[in-house]
Amino acid sequence: MSYLDEIADKLGKENYHKLAKINNPKLHEFIARYVKLCNPDKIYVCTDSPEDIAYIREAAIRNGEEFKLAIEGHTAHFDNYYDQARDRKNTGILVPKGMDLGPFLETKDRDWALQDVHEILKDIMRGKELYICFFTLGPARSIFSIPCVQLTDSAYVAHNEFLLYRPGYEEFVRLGPNARFFKFIHSAGELDERKTSKNLDKRRIYIDILDDTVYSVNTQYGGNTIGLKKLAMRLAIYRGSQEGWLCEHMFILGVHGPGGRVTYFTGAYPSLCGKTSTAMLEGESIVGDDIAFLRKINGQVRAVNTEVGMFGIIQGINSKDDPILWKALHSPGEIIFSNVLVTEDGRVHWIGKDGDVPPRGINHSGEWYIGKKDAEGKEIPCSHPNARFTLNLRLLENLDPAIDDPEGVVVKGIIYGGRDSDTWVPVEEAFDWVHGIITKGAALESERTAAVLGKEGEREFNPMSNLDFLSIPVGRYIQINLDFGRDLENPPRIFSVNYFLRDKDGKFLNAREDKRVWIKWMELRVHNEVGAVRTPTGLIPRYEDLARLFHQVLKKDYPKEAYIAQFTLRVPENLAKIARVTEIYRTKVPDTPPILFEVMEAQRQRLLEAREKFGDYISPEAFGGI
């Protein structure tokens, strides 16, 4: 009996036919196995047809996972009050005996975990409908693309994926047995009366890199469930590490320079650190805001967005700072709002939105009113700080035309950024590829935000903003990054940014829009059209160039005092950072490439020499910045 025949009754004729059209026994075997194990009442197989996609959209409403809002196409969804962010503790890479990924990666014994999750999955879809969906990561018919199959009993998860990813059914049909596909199995598990996952104690997110499979159970929050997003990253990082390409937590931005030229940058920042707002900068064009595949093709670095949508943080979005998103979020079109406040008239509100907070409504805590406290006595804000919106990038006016280019875009600059109140200057270029990868990427730290469960504000080590998604040891990952640009004649320039620098009184030193200037400066640097000042930590802008750019871009004066305050080299903080980061690599990353210590030590020596000459806090004037 063929695999499909084993589940023919459950599939029914139409679904059977849809699956049979894909000539891939491995796919059929996988589907049959999980249909039998999870035991759904019904199955729906989605092709790329508009009818099938509409079916998912409607199922999310019918199942009560989403409900309609006042504006056409808008819906809202709630996750369980305790299921609002990525669950690091219960997310693990499955490792066979003898495989060691080091102390920074959460791992689980593969045999034990597979048994654990398969026990939880048994009959978990009884009474529910299973959706079988096909997508591709990256554009179809491209060296970058990876076909994916998602099994889920959550129409909300499937609906997100149809907004966020490119349809993949026809790709599976075309590739037949040659598809090297990723597999995702998700079940929201038993739901409570609000249709949110109930059995959070049995929440599991297991990534089996040896079998290109991810299991996600008893959770609904997108970062834990949308297979092609953060879960696929682990599979892709592993595959890329064997094949010589990178999967990065990066936006891709087209920066518009003089004479109409467009230069592409990628940027890696931890969640809630300005990544999406940089990808959405006024006057520039967006290719992606979260995940990029990078490959070397003919001596150049090229990148694609693995997605075509945005699962963006809504907190703080307002009409002044985010005009394009603001407009999209207030226009008819398919958008899912999650964990925002919904008022009786079907409108939504969130922390930091224009206007007053409505006195009541429903949110992730149920019926909500100003001053409501949770079981722990903590006041509940109107929306969760990690509340999100999901939309397709095609709703945005600033979408870059290269979004679906199967060759990707040429990357000329790579930016690393974090939430750093006291150390890094607002923008700085690395001396070269190796210096950039080590002192900017590998040394990245960021203060924790609401995007992950845990206490906010603590400084966390987060190399390349990718630590949460790694599936290979940190040292090996750093080595792969070093190797990636080394043999290129003209590797992308590497920059760091810090939008969160504060003065001694805790006041931010920059306005939100200043990043528009930094990006223009970086664009000019890439084209060798502007000079820079050498400091012990890198190359910083000259005052005159920034003053000119502040005028051009923001129509603002840029006083010398502001430049001095922002670009003063903070020697003690930089030394402390080097000590912290070096200690981490020395004690916790056994396979650290030795060059990391050399480059960090050289930077330390430069800082010590500068301190000898100029003291602890060195104005950029001392280096010739003014």
Ligand code: SPV
């Ligand atoms: C992030 O937290 O980095 C996100 C959202 O982009 S999540 O899907 O939760 O990862």
Ligand code: MN
């Ligand atoms: Mn992200």
